[in-house]
């Protein structure tokens with residue numbers, strides 16, 4: 451048997467159900483392993499051992515009275531942008547460094563009802579703005595496959611924690627790729643659900659029309675199990691959808707014969723790493739070998755505007771959302787000021803990092819009188835066209851397949867001084883948020899021991915199809931079985 455922290459959700463669930471292990475044992479194993487791993491990777495901002503062990507004891511009680519659900523007793527790490535009552539929620543920002551939310555996000559309430567175990571909070575780029583976790587105000591997280599490289603971002607802590615077996619699963623958030631890109635960079639499974647599928651209540655807002663919470667897991671089955679637990683309508687979030695939640699595990703079978711898969715050429719961008727392109731060829735052939743009808747002549751020409759549209763819309767929304775951090779209501783407050791205005795100014799000056807300030811300035815500019823029509827309104831119009839382009843494509847295809855990112859993980863520090871290069875690492879994931887579609891990244895190969903992911907994009911609210919294709923692909927390949935060598939450390943060092 452694997453060591454306990456190495457288990458998947460479904461395997462751990464089986465063992466808990468058969469009472470071969472207890473939730474407390476599983477939680478203790480994860481906490482002990484996490485402590486060792488953290489010295490190397492720094493994926494966590496906060497660990498909450500006491501809360502975790504208390505929740506594990508509660509889970510064991512539920513199990514012994516016969517009440518076990520798929521996530522009961524399963525230890526998870528939560529991206530630090532999701533509010534957890536009584537547990538610090540910092541967004542990896544100085545401005546919220548001491549913020550303890552008085553309430554739980556809806557996803558956390560749901561996980562608590564399922565009696566999962568919360569180990570702590572995962573590091574991220576400040577306010578989810580970034581692609582490398584280097585924008586955390588506290589410390590960068592390291593890629594477990596190469597400690598000199600980035601784990602991706604902004605959910606880099608969540609992806610690293612799953613890759614290293616610190617946690618059995620994690621939650622992330624995705625505004626332009628922040629679940630899928632780090633999933634690809636760490637070789638785990640990451641799903642961004644359709645906009646509205648999962649409640650955003652209690653998710654600290656970055657760009658409200660793009661943000662979604664989703665799972666990061668060790669395999670596709672676990673991904674379906676977590677989605678089952680967190681999806682659904684929430685009266686507290688007016689943008690959450692009333693569509694019924696299917697049992698996502700039902701669609702997991704290996705028969706994808708006749709499924710129509712489009713490969714949009716526009717995602718094989720200039721500047722893409724040739725080895726990733728070759729690796730994607732192999733992955734696509736695998737799908738063909740499984741009987742899918744693959745069409746390579748798909749063109750989505752508006753894709754090339756998605757990055758520009760995103761960098762108008764996301765900062766615009768962010769500039770409005772981040773206005774609330776004024777040092778008055780909560781969070782860091784500068785005391786070194788002569789009057790209220792100066793206090794607000796200094797609170798933001800010292801509380802926010804450089805990238806967050808850059809986004810606020812971009813957004814404020816794009817929304818200002820005189821520029822609104824030229825930038826924000828124009829971007830919204832192009833957004834509508836991008837949505838239509840995808841809609842037309844989905845008349846012909848069940849799913850679209852692309853690389854998750856154009857490259858394997860880059861070096862720490864490599865792109866910090868060049869924001870545009872950093873922004874480009876999300877070219878394949880951003881358009882999906884613009885259109886509100888669901889997409890999953892699955893491990894698809896390695897280049898010199900560094901992983902890359904394959905992205906499968908679906909129709910709105912058709913997470914079932916992308917999970918189905920992802921599952922068939924996973925069963926036919928071994929990529930997901932590879933573990934970063936450092937995760938196997940069993941002695942403290």
Ligand code: GLN
Nearest residue numbers: 578579580625626627628
């Ligand atoms: N990297 C993108 C950005 O910095 C996306 C971030 C995200 O999805 N939260 O905006």
